[in-house]
Amino acid sequence: GAVVSQHPSWVICKSGTSVKIECRSLDFQATTMFWYRQFPKQSLMLMATSNEGSKATYEQGVEKDKFLINHASLTLSTLTVTSAHPEDSSFYICSARSLAGALTDTQYFGPGTRLTVL
Amino acid sequence: DAKTTQPTSMDCAEGRAANLPCNHSTISGNEYVYWYRQIHSQGPQYIIHGLKNNETNEMASLIITEDRKSSTLILPHATLRDTAVYYCIVRAVNSGNTPLVFGKGTRLSVIA
Numbered sequence: 001g002a003v004v005s006q007h008p009s010w011v012i013c014k015s016g017t018s019v020k021i022e023c024r025s026l027d028f029q030a031t032t033m034f035w036y037r038q039f040p041k042q043s044l045m046l047m048a049t050s051n052e053g054s055k056a057t058y059e060q061g062v063e064k065d066k067f068l069i070n071h072a073s074l075t076l077s078t079l080t081v082t083s084a085h086p087e088d089s090s091f092y093i094c095s096a097r098s099l100a101g102a103l104t105d106t107q108y109f110g111p112g113t114r115l116t117v118l
Numbered sequence: 119d120a121k122t123t124q125p126t127s128m129d130c131a132e133g134r135a136a137n138l139p140c141n142h143s144t145i146s147g148n149e150y151v152y153w154y155r156q157i158h159s160q161g162p163q164y165i166i167h168g169l170k171n172n173e174t175n176e177m178a179s180l181i182i183t184e185d186r187k188s189s190t191l192i193l194p195h196a197t198l199r200d201t202a203v204y205y206c207i208v209r210a211v212n213s214g215n216t217p218l219v220f221g222k223g224t225r226l227s228v229i230a
Contacts, residue, residue: 043205056130093161105209106152109154111161112159
């Protein structure tokens with residue numbers, strides 16, 4: 001149990017285009033999902049927290065108009081990188097917090113999406 | 119959430135036990151100790167968590183000192199596939215939307 005998937009696993013795009021990354025909790029409902037990014041040889045950095053049906057809360061320094069987050073259901077959150085530029089190239093990882101039961105208060109992570117902007 | 123301190127890196131011989139320490143001297147009574155690991159180019163993997171009692175599961179054992187100011191993650195028989203960065207994180211339970219905050223972790227290298 002407690003599986004989180006991400007799609008795509010990697011993407012290469014041209015500068016100026018938009019990229020959408022999907023995050024799904026496969027076997028549990030997640031009221032809260034988190035988006036992180038990780039640059040080479042660095043730790044994970046939280047970008048935003050999203051709750052189902054409400055607007056995401058962004059960390060300081062993360063542009064909400066550039067990184068659009070939609071959490072439309074208890075099992076799906078999407079991150080859209082708009083007008084991507086080479087400096088947005090990174091490893092994007094989503095995480096889901098379970099709703100209830102034995103999984104409560106444990107965050108489970110997706111496998112990550114590697115974005116390369118040319 | 120309380121801050122944690124971990125060694126930057128450790129080596130372990132394949133087949134031996136890997137003992138990864140973590141200091142969390144400012145931990146509060148309602149804070150759990152969580153351990154995750156991240157294998158290269160993958161998302162973090164949950165390993166184990168505990169409050170004050172020692173815990174064991176199919177992946178590892180977690181030993182928490184009586185004063186709760188430090189803990190040790192034990193991988194009983196390390197394999198090459200256990201090479202990863204291990205993160206010790208302290209977080210209050212039922213803390214709403216509070217996410218996990220990652221430090222630099224310990225880079226464990228399992229050597230054949």
